[in-house]
Amino acid sequence: MLKRKWLISTAACVLICLFWSFLYSLGTGGSLNMLESALQDRVMVQSDAERAPHTDINIIKIDQKSLEALGQFPWDRGMYAELITMLAEAGAKAIALDVVLAEPGNNPDSDAMMAEVMRKYPNVILPVVFNFKARQNAPGEMETESILYPADTIGAGRNQVGHINVMQDNDGTVRMLTVGLEATDGEVVPAFSVKLANYLLDAGNQVQWKEKESAWYRGTERIPLNNRSQIATEFYTKPREEITLQTGYDSQSFVDVYTGEIDAAYYENKVVLIGPYAPGLQDEYLTPLSTTLKMYGVEIHANMVQSLVAGKFLTKASAPVNYSIIIAMTLLSLLLFERFTGIKAFAVYGAVALLFLSGWVLSYFMKNYFIAVTYPFLSLSSMFIFTVVMHYVTERKERSRVTNIFGRFVPRTVVDEMLASGEEVKVGGQRRDISVVFVDIRGFTPMSEKLQPEQVIQVLNEYLDICTKAVFKYNGTLDKFIGDGVMAIFGAPISQPNHPEMAVRAALEMKRQSAELEERCLREIGVPVRFGVGVNSGPAVVGNIGSEMLRLDYTAIGDTVNLSARLEANAKPGQILISEETLARVQGIFKTESIGEIKVKGKEKPVLVTEVVGAVDVESASIERRDGEE
Incomplete structure (x- = not known):
């Protein structure tokens, strides 16, 4: 990429040199030469x-x-x-x-x-x-x-x-x-x-x-x-x-x-x-x-x-001298403006232009010597404009590349919202209120033993595709793939007031979409492939974690994340388990069944766990509200 950029810049440098040198070689005709003469008149x-x-x-x-x-x-x-x-x-x-x-x-x-x-x-x-x-x-x-x-x-x-x-x-x-x-x-x-x-x-x-x-x-x-x-x-x-x-x-x-x-x-x-x-x-x-x-x-x-x-x-100055100045100014521009960008590039351009014009004036007053000013100055300006455009195009391409990469982890709408907000994704962590979803395949090991590696990868990719689409559909962030498991975050990096609801809906979407995959696996290999899902909501540290110089991962850490993983580990095939905190935030939106308290690793006391069965029908929910009011 860098080599290609330098090749393009070098080619542009050569073309700019040839272009302004050619115009200079045409002689005394044209408005540029009239401008050259007018500038000399002013100095004289x-x-x-x-x-x-x-x-x-x-x-x-x-x-x-x-x-x-x-x-x-x-x-x-x-x-x-x-x-x-x-x-x-x-x-x-x-x-x-x-x-x-x-x-x-x-x-x-x-x-x-x-x-x-x-x-x-x-x-x-x-x-x-x-x-x-x-x-x-x-x-x-x-x-x-x-x-x-x-x-x-x-x-x-x-x-x-x-x-x-x-x-x-x-x-x-x-x-x-x-x-x-x-x-x-x-x-x-x-x-x-x-x-x-x-x-x-x-x-x-x-x-x-x-x-x-x-x-x-x-x-x-x-x-x-x-x-x-x-x-x-x-x-x-x-x-x-x-x-x-x-x-x-x-x-x-x-x-x-x-x-x-x-x-x-x-x-x-x-x-x-x-x-x-x-x-x-x-x-x-x-x-x-x-x-x-x-x-x-x-x-x-x-x-x-x-x-x-x-x-x-x-x-x-003779023609060879002026040609040399045109070439020198263009090469200098290439070296400087490839190094400096943004406001610094404009400052450097102004400084170089000022130095050149000052040298032009001094050469007349001290040596009675006039070098061409218009063509070298225009070659400097042309190269400056080219590098500014190149930097802009490169930046846009890089931004598009990063956007596309980031778009594989979060929905495009979230990416667009982040870009529009202008907020920086900070290095380090921020304390955020989020919902975390962990998903894992039940029966993956028996399936791996019965299938060829290529078939295992195919099934795994279909499963991961289902999970990813469900997360993105509800504006979640795909945190990582962990073997045959998936971790997703809702409420970061873009805040979502209803992130617990979005997390549970994404889990239900995974369950619904996996029905066809489960049926096909059962028919073809005799082993059902079903999901176990855990959802928890609460505070966590979210941000770029890792080596600042080598590699960073955007993830979440904290007790909220740990509990979500423990819930997923306790989920039976086809079960979606949510914590007491998540239940409190989605009460009345989904059909749930209490599992009761269970002992999970890392917690001294048992935690209250609830299974999500499905979403509440909107019409039924409205009838229930009216009955309650009467």
């Missing part, structure tokens, strides 16, 4: 002090104010050339224009102005856009359909471009910075933010692609990218956050700088990003900081720049 939220924006990163906004003053988009490229020239001449460290200029403009002179700017100021960065195939061959792949470089009329060099692709997760949220993308010619195009971050980093910490190792480095530190060349980005500003002493990137309207209202010298030694900052320009995305308010693309690039400068790279 920083306080205002922690997310203070970099003071050398500035944003020039193409906002509604600028659109109203300079006209609707797209603008003439000469305006960008003029503004960039102003900033470059004022000493800006780097200038990034987050506006796609992939096609030649309508005004060739304006393109020529931009080309001159690009030639004269190498610290100007223009965007490259990668267009990916709508249907990829496999999860995680990023097969390119086309790449939009700045138009040839602008003449941007390869060192003056960076991709501006903002990758969204399946829930539409931007969490990752794609450090570099591979072009169709094999060249790796760094992100917009990589190009700008290098202007804020010293020579020893530059972000660069090492082709020999096929890896990105920040200085000597390898950047822990996923299989899509991505790293989680930290966010230092909330969407559209205005600048204060500690929050929001320093930002101004395009028109204010372009018209000279804000002096270009303000941007000396700054990294400047110029980009759309108005809803109608369709360059806004959800971020972990808000599920409703979107952040403009230029803000996201600014945050990505600062993430690279800070160098606080978040590492997500």
